Amino acid sequence: MTSPHDRYEMVVGLEVHLQLRTRTKAFCACDAAFGAPPNRNTCPVCLALPGALPILNEQAVRYAVRAAHALDCRVNERSIFARKNYFYPDLPKGYQISQYDRPLAEHGRLEIDAPEGGTKVVGITRLHMEEDAGKSIHDRFAGATAIDLNRAGVPLIEIVSEPDIRSAKEAGAYLRALKLLLEYIDVSDVNMEEGSLRVDANVSARPRGARELGTKTEVKNLNSFSGVERALEAEFVRQTGLLDRRERVVQQTMLWDAARGEVRPARTKEGSHDYRYFPEPDLPPLVLSPEWSERVRGELPELPRAKRARFVSAYALGTADAEVLCASPGVADYFESVARSAGDPKAAANWVMGEVMAALNAARSDISSFAVPATALGRLIAMVREGAVSHAAAKRIFGVMVASGGAPDEIAAREGLIQVRDENELARWVDEVLAENPAEAQRFRAGERKLQGVLVGLVMKKSAGRADPRQVNQLLAARAGV
Numbered sequence: 001m002t003s004p005h006d007r008y009e010m011v012v013g014l015e016v017h018l019q020l021r022t023r024t025k026a027f028c029a030c031d032a033a034f035g036a037p038p039n040r041n042t043c044p045v046c047l048a049l050p051g052a053l054p055i056l057n058e059q060a061v062r063y064a065v066r067a068a069h070a071l072d073c074r075v076n077e078r079s080i081f082a083r084k085n086y087f088y089p090d091l092p093k094g095y096q097i098s099q100y101d102r103p104l105a106e107h108g109r110l111e112i113d114a115p116e117g118g119t120k121v122v123g124i125t126r127l128h129m130e131e132d133a134g135k136s137i138h139d140r141f142a143g144a145t146a147i148d149l150n151r152a153g154v155p156l157i158e159i160v161s162e163p164d165i166r167s168a169k170e171a172g173a174y175l176r177a178l179k180l181l182l183e184y185i186d187v188s189d190v191n192m193e194e195g196s197l198r199v200d201a202n203v204s205a206r207p208r209g210a211r212e213l214g215t216k217t218e219v220k221n222l223n224s225f226s227g228v229e230r231a232l233e234a235e236f237v238r239q240t241g242l243l244d245r246r247e248r249v250v251q252q253t254m255l256w257d258a259a260r261g262e263v264r265p266a267r268t269k270e271g272s273h274d275y276r277y278f279p280e281p282d283l284p285p286l287v288l289s290p291e292w293s294e295r296v297r298g299e300l301p302e303l304p305r306a307k308r309a310r311f312v313s314a315y316a317l318g319t320a321d322a323e324v325l326c327a328s329p330g331v332a333d334y335f336e337s338v339a340r341s342a343g344d345p346k347a348a349a350n351w352v353m354g355e356v357m358a359a360l361n362a363a364r365s366d367i368s369s370f371a372v373p374a375t376a377l378g379r380l381i382a383m384v385r386e387g388a389v390s391h392a393a394a395k396r397i398f399g400v401m402v403a404s405g406g407a408p409d410e411i412a413a414r415e416g417l418i419q420v421r422d423e424n425e426l427a428r429w430v431d432e433v434l435a436e437n438p439a440e441a442q443r444f445r446a447g448e449r450k451l452q453g454v455l456v457g458l459v460m461k462k463s464a465g466r467a468d469p470r471q472v473n474q475l476l477a478a479r480a481g482v
Helices: 058-070 168-185 225-244 290-298 304-315 319-325 329-342 345-363 374-386 391-404 408-414 423-436 438-445 451-462 469-479
Strands: 008-019 081-085 095-099 105-113 119-131 135-141 144-148 155-161 197-207 217-222 252-257 262-268
Touching (some): 058 119, 058 155, 058 168, 058 290, 095 119, 168 225, 217 225, 225 262, 304 329, 304 345, 329 345, 329 374, 345 391, 374 391, 391 408, 423 438, 423 469, 438 451, 451 469
Parallel strands (some): 217 252
Antiparallel strands (some): 008 197, 119 155, 135 144, 197 217, 252 262
């Protein structure tokens, strides 16, 4: 039996709502931080009390323009705020201040790593500013819905992609690339669990080879990137089933039920006319000078794709290693500091991708609060290269540094881990091991060279890891007459 993907093509456009990392809300001085008691961070402006007037948050505009430039959008010198009218219990105004036909920015692009290999460019239709609504809480009181308006008025940007995405996996790749880009430019904490990044997906199906778009539905209630992929696949299968039965796909909003792995209708999808957009009378047009916009562009840091390319060329790393090290801006910065301190980029990459990542995962922490400074890890790597400690001893020293801090030189001396390079001491350990293992020693002297590694291991054990393994190998070879 053929797959729906053999007969039909999936067409997806994504709408990403991102909370900007400002201290206060979009149009008032209320705290925008997550986690306050319900309805604590409210005022007459965000509660829409009569006579209260909005004042635009300049930092929110700066962050929005920064994101627009990072996505290679055209930033419009003049944009208009509009009222998007709809009625819902957590929307105190009865409308949302947003942007409609004159958005902040348009015509951008995001290059992603295509799941089937290579790269793909996904177009960005528009990026506009808006305010968030409050939150309806359905499980706090039996038989009632509670409303928390702390989030009402929090500044958002909405990033709308072109319908360029052709599979659920491509949608996941786009979202991960977008999240990483937004982390690098530091405009949001991009935390889906706290609602600072939310995704709505528009999906349609059309016969393979067709050029016209099919009827789309919008899928909501998507709380993870893997959930987006699963929901898109489920909705695509539902739509293709309708088309196979020659039934009509209805434009409507669908809700994703992650527990059941299925989508279900919520309501008929509104068109823009249903929202009765009109210019916000209490806010003038937003006018940005080209000089100011260019200054914001100049503040952009090195972006993920450029950083990965530089890591490959400047540090002679493999593409896969560069990808891992650039998976967060904090880890990338930490690696570069370690590499500079150690003078050995390859060893620094191995330590960061190995021991450092393992320690962070075990502690369920991130690099910003990591106990081992980059300079300390760089010194530890240099100690291994200089022969002051063995690699095994370095791992023990690193464990102490993670647990309780301290300088690697001091820990090595305190724990008796300084590598022994005195030839007389090393010869004594080698001779003791050969005497204690006469059968292996005889076979080794007779030419069974594979035993050399076993004997080195026994010497390292006897020395509690302090013997210089290179010198041990040389002494053993001399004993065998090599």
